[in-house]
Amino acid sequence: MKKVLVLALVFAFGLGLGGLAETVLETTITATPEALDPAVVFGENDWKVLVNLYDYLVYPSFENASPMSAVAESWELAPDNKTWTFHLREGIKFHDGTALTAEDVKFSMDRMITIGEGYAHFYRGRVKETRVVDPSTVAFELSDPFGPFLVTLYRLGIVNKDLVMANLKEEGMYGEYGDYGKGFLLDQDAGSGPYRIEEFKIRQSVEIAKNPDYWQGISAESPDRVIMTQLREAATTKMLMGSGEIDLAHGRQEMTTLLSLDAIDGVEVALIPEMSLDFFMIHTKKPPTDDVHVRKAMAWATDYEGMLAIYTDCPRAYSPVPSQVFGYSGDLEGYEKDLDKAMEELKQSKYYGQLDQYPIDVSYIQGNGDTPKLCMLFAVNMAEIGLTVNIVEAPWVLFCNKEESIETSPHVTNLFANASYPDAGAILELKYASWTVGGWNQNEWLQDPTFDAAIQEALITADPEERAAKYAELQRYIVEDLCPSIFTFLSVLKPAYRADRFSWPAGDGNPHAIAEFNFNYMYFKMLS
């Protein structure tokens, strides 16, 4: 009798404990991913979700994004600097229960290269062949050494080959591979990460659920489900945060909104530096900014302190490379506001005395945080040295239209550009190489053969120290000789969150070096 009673008590007690409600984290994002396919996406919003769904050969460390073992336990580079061999960990399972093997890694790389979208440009023309040495060893053969290769692997999500192959659509652009699973991976996941996809409504919301069988083990304190809702509207965000309906707001709020959010009881703001800078990108092929003296004058006339007052808590930038990224050159003095030096430069320009005949268009994308304020300040600054500025606020589609050709691109655009992998080459190539013109990332239209040759050389340098030296020279060349951009500050994400609901590394002052990886929810701890 007693035994039954004890059992019943234990049973009831167990039920009571086991019957805990599941924890749900409500967050907002500026936009949902375009797709859940790692071979296709390339934006911050995509990666915030994908870091949860997929695993990578190597994983960036918190402090400085240096490669740590993840799917790959160890790796080595052959003496010719062209062959990388990775030894995979045993026992990693995809969400559908099947094992992750070298076949899947090869499939992921081949697929990314063939499709050619997203970050494929890291590997296209560089990765000659991927070989499965044995089920737990894979080798990449590069056509030339590629210095940053290891860190680009942070963006190669490993997809489940069997699952994707089973879900191909016959009609597609990829011959026998049909649509290569693009349709399937639009809103389904074929990953092995700490979370799996529950529901994806494009442009509306994403819902992910914890993967209890994650190979690294996942804590019970991590949220069981995370719902990310697309919400840019400031008034609604403030209301929802105040009523407790959302726990974590996206990090790109306008200053005034952020202050209101911060004022709510229990809400704090985390600071997450991004590998991204705010640039004033100056067209180098349109008068009057085609004259380097005019550009330098502009750099000397900009009120950097004023801009830092608009975007508080952001460190000043003196180089196109973000300061936390490998290859950053800290030796550059850069520019400060100095009207005398500005006028000196201006006087050396061939346009001096006729500046009123050459108005400058400064353009930015509408609805992009506090950038209008920056541009307004910039316009005031330029007026101080006699340059006439027309401000052009354009919706994104019109902005992109203009960027497509050299004639229609405005004189100056103000945008954030970021490094897609933690190596100076990423941003230097993106911003200044001739093969990246025609998009919003490069309004400079630099098209400089010296630079092109130098950046390509730097990228194939395998030895880190040598590469860093080459990057340093490139940065000096850009900043001191060419001055095609004005570097203002490093971008910092400032997500407001309910500190009384959960804690996370970023909130504890320990943000991950790569911004999107802060949103790996396995590191979150729900409170109470």
Place this chain on the structure above:
Amino acid sequence: MALFIFKRIGYGILVLFALSFVIFSFIRIIPGDPVRMSLGPTVPDEVVARMRSELHFDRPIPVQYYHWIKGVLLRGDFGRSLFTHRPVSQDIAEFLPRSIELAIFSAFLILSFGVLFGTISALFRDTWLDNLLRLFAYLGVVTPPYAFAILFMLLFAFYWKIFPLGGMPTLPEELRVTGMTAFDALIRGQFDVFGVTLRHLVLPAVSLSLGSIAYQARIHRSSMIDNISKDYIAFARVVGVSGATVVFKHLMRPSFIPTLTIFGLQVAALLGNAFLIEVMFRYPGFSQYSLQVIMTKDPYGIVAVSLVFGVIFALANILIDVGVAWLDPRVRLKASE
């Protein structure tokens, strides 16, 4: 009468074809490459070219149009949206019913309250009641719908938590019939779900329709006043016809002519102009989808969206014409000549 309707429908279809061709071509002529924009600047040219080819963008426009029309008529395939990466028909099936539901609810509010206030105002012309109603009508017309949206959200969702702050719960697949959330819930007998969805509809619908209610009231008042001064009304009064009969039988019908015209156009416009309301209330409807599709220059999306609006307008116009003909015997007689 039937011939009249038939002719209208026939012309309507012709208009739709013309419209679709015009928009189709226009989008492809104006500068900007939507494929390049959707893929991003780092993607190599040959990949962009491949996608363009897949979407038939490299063929001459009449050829593209032919393929598209064939798809539309034979398979109901409106092409693929570059914005959502899904077939456009799927997007329409998801978003349109919800906007229609919002529009129906708003239309009901507009017609009933608009005519009600307009009639009262006209009948009690120049009294304090008239002036009070006109004041409210002014405020209604004069205030932008988004201002109402904020006001109602602050009052009824934030301070007094009567209505939800926004959004619209989606029904699970099994319950879905038409895609109109509240309606489906109702006809499936899920009354509690119906209640919840109805509450989500109230604030957006009221914000959306207040301006139109005011406008409708003014038009109706205006046209009633026009007719009150007509001879036959005076005659009816002199002869001794009761006030109520005069109002409902003799006054309402002709007064409805301008009222209906405006009403029909307003409702049709509701769908297009609701985008700010849908955005602010996070209502996942067709207007905010159209806005996004336009802002990202999504070729197949824009054409499909224009077509949908075109169909709606055409239907609305046909209904208006039929309604006017029915109400105005003079027009009806002429039409059947």
Place this chain on the structure above:
Amino acid sequence: MEKAGTTPKQANPRWQRLKRRWYKFASNPLSLLGLAVVIALVVAAAFAYQIAPYPKHAGLFLDFANANQPPSLKHLAGTDVYGRDILSRMLVGLRYSLAVGLLVLALGVPSGVLMGLVAGYHRNTWVDTVVMRFTDLFMAIPPLILALVVAAMFTPGYFFVAIGIATAWWPWYARLTYSLVTSLSNEMYVKYAELEGAKPRRIMFKEILPNAVSPMFTKMSLDMGVIIIIASSMSFVGLGVQPPKPSLGSMVSGGIQYLPEQWWISVFPAAMVALIVLGFNLLGDGLRDVFAIEEI
């Protein structure tokens, strides 16, 4: 009063009618209020730079230290996020808002009415069909597409926004004119004119149009406000007056995100929009009341 060279029959009614209309109009205090408001607004717009307390704030000006100040004696409507005086910007913005409204009406109304008249009088002929189908075609295109396409072809400035809205606006006038003409064509005085052998054009302009004027005027004055509201909605997506020039619409749309704390940034401009529309509505109603009596 008899004018030399004209028969008494023609001179008297015109002048007397005008005087009668004015008395009728002036007898309603609301109509007078409307007229006064509209006149005040037009004057304020014309002399905006002279009246505004801080005219420079309507151009390129920054003063972050003074940003987000609530209404005070120094800044009657407060300051915005750039530290600019909102009242001054409202006065200058008034110009652009009125201009957009006038431009759209100036472009849209004549073309729309003309189309409607032509189609309405020639109804049930091929002219009717062609014109009304053309109208349908334009009406079926969402105004936003039209405006975006127009802006995309040029630049996102307010002038092209006005053209875009006008392109979407004229069909409404065509339609309204058409329905009115259709109904009015059966009125006695038109029949008489036809019997007399008057030409169609003469009938349209002399008989039908004057009687279509009163609902037209009401609609036009109502439309001023709606157009300004639509143009302000366009600012939500970045089409309209370019910064730093102020327009009431862009001030309202820009200020919405600062609710409820910095409410003055959008509330005051919105109130001015309301005032403009109120004025035109009252005026329009007054006119309408005047014309209605004539129909006995």
